[in-house]
Amino acid sequence: MARVPRVTTATGLGDQAARGAGVTLGAQLLRAGLQVVALVVLARLLEPRDFGLVAMVTAVIGVAEVLRDFGLSSAAIAARDVTRAERDNLFWVNTGLGLACGVLATAATPLVVALYDEPRLATVVPVLAAVFLVSGANTQYRADLSRRLRFRALAVADIASQVLAMGVAIGLALAGAGLWAVVGQQVTAATVLLLVNVVSARWLPGRYRRDVPLRRFFRFGGALLGTQSISYLTKNVDNVALGAVWGASVLGVYSRAYQLLMMPLNQVNAPLTRVALPVLSRVRDDGPTYRRYLSRAQLVGCYVTATGFAVGAGLAEPLVALLFGPRWSAVAPVFAVLALGGIFRAVSQLAYWMYLSQDLTGAQLKQFLVTRPLMVLVIVAGTPWGAVGVAAGHSIAYALYWVASLWHVGKVSGVDTGPLLRNATRVLLTVSAPCGVLALAATWLPVPAAVQVVVGLLAAAAWLGLLVAVVPAVRADAVTVRSFALRAAGRRRAA
Incomplete structure (x- = not known):
């Protein structure tokens, strides 16, 4: 069965890691700079309450972001080898999980509204829930690029998504959209990130194959899912x-x-x-x-x-x-x-x-x-x-x-x-x-x-x-x- 190409261990692996870190950190510094600009501009255009309302939603339904990954991205990156059929199956699993999480988050809208006693959240939750499907589809594209140490491609995707998301958010804020500027920023970032990664990876998933098991990935990812879920609770209990x-x-x-x-x-x-x-x-x-x-x-x-x-x-x-x-x-x-x-x-x-x-x-x-x-x-x-x-x-x-x-x-x-x-x-x-x-x-x-x-x-x-x-x-x-x-x-x- 065909295997996805990978970089083999060699004496230059440390240099590959350092150069990869250099490229990645350089891009992240640029991305951080863009985020600072967006943060500063939006803070001067919006009210604390606008940010607080969106934070209320993400603190509760954001756990679905952990579930839609299911630890499978890290499992694919850490695996010694991944066949093309396994990669295709992993794509469909993560996409399906993303869809399921989006549906469940939308169904939980009344509970979120009741928890905070904030009726305005009824329209915010379904929109942010749609991001789970997009992120689910993107999971294995990012994992594949990471496995192949294609850090430049990942950096391009991160920067492009940040630039466009910032533009959308500031435009909406100037138009008086209030909290929807923050919502639009998140939706745009996830969508652009997926599109750029698809182009960079240069592959489209084949059909799901029942004869290709994923047990080893679920064994790794299942335990990681537990730790990530507990970690999410720790990181978001303060917001709730x-x-x-x-x-x-x-x-x-x-x-x-x-x-x-x-x-x-x-x-x-x-x-x-x-x-x-x-x-x-x-x-x-x-x-x-x-x-x-x-x-x-x-x-x-x-x-x-x-x-x-x-x-x-x-x-x-x-x-x-x-x-x-x-x-x-x-x-x-x-x-x-x-x-x-x-x-x-x-x-x-x-x-x-x-x-x-x-x-x-x-x-x-x-x-x-x-x-x-x-x-x-x-x-x-x-x-x-x-x-x-x-x-x-x-x-x-x-x-x-x-x-x-x-x-x-x-x-x-x-x-x-x-x-x-x-x-x-x-x-x-x-x-x-x-x-x-x-x-x-x-x-x-x-x-x-x-x-x-x-x-x-x-x-x-x-x-x-x-x-x-x-x-x-x-x-x-x-x-x-x-x-x-x-x-x-x-x-x-x-x-």
Whole structure:
């Protein structure tokens, strides 16, 4: 049976991974920039209530997005090989799941309206439910492009969808469409993403074949579905709690802060997962190489993503003032607290990659069944204190989860994660935290917000430069991160 072409493991696999990460992260930076523009413009054209109403819907029916994937995208990416017939069958399964999820979400419209006591949601839910069918059809196209390490094609799709979705959203907002500008943005992004990926992949699915089993994909994806569903609950219980208790306006403020957090996090974690998962899966039997790749990935996450969130937390007030304007000042303290949790969400991604690349989704599910309910309790406990209280619960929960997940994945995989935990802690305490404190100190200066941001960034950069100059361990880390960056740009090959 014909097999889908794949890139074989070779000595240059590390360079392929680095270049793939470079292309992907470069595109994601551009995409993030476009999202910032859309976020800023829409925040000045719409009211907090408009964002809050859409957040109410997505927090409840968004779980269908997890169900329509069923873990099959990651199963296809992590598989050692996928036949063409298996790929076709997977396409039809994901498309069927997307259709079923759309129908179920539409049928649940009265329940969503009753939960929040918001009659306006009756027209919003069916429109957003249609996105599940489009995303279901797109699932295996993205998986196939990831398997073949075609990161440029994925980047083109991401950017094109973002540009067009932003244009539609801003146009609708200027026309006075209110919350429909946000709805239109989501529908447009999903549709364009599918169309561009179909063109890039250059294949159309054949008929479904009953004689081609998919058991191995469902075995992998079924366990992953459980973890993703529980993860979704953890990530969205804050929106549901705030919406039900405090209403659309408070949720609108929280959702802007949360989106400001997730925008950089998604632009880094999702594309890095597309690069890391196929690469780590191929070297998982080579212990030294596997550990080396994990260590490098962690350094990039600590020095870039985690430190960025620490600085963002310190500069929350002037950043929000510059981006959203004075009427959104309530977003600043919420974002500052959420960004602290973002530090731990960034570094905990490593454990997620280890579970998937080692084919330990079942073990991950068992871990989730213990840790995630506790996280939900911690997050919900902050509800009486409004958006800031929920944000605090969120950050505390993810800090505890980072330690627990890294310990557990090391235990079940046999990989010694002690050095990873110690190195990450060292970087967070000596680099990320001081950079965040220096950024915060810059906000105490009696100067305009833009100047505070510049001074804060320069102070953080100066501290990092000082550490590189005087601390050998940090200097060695900087060499590793710089080497990764050069390889990402295709300017140096692995040793």
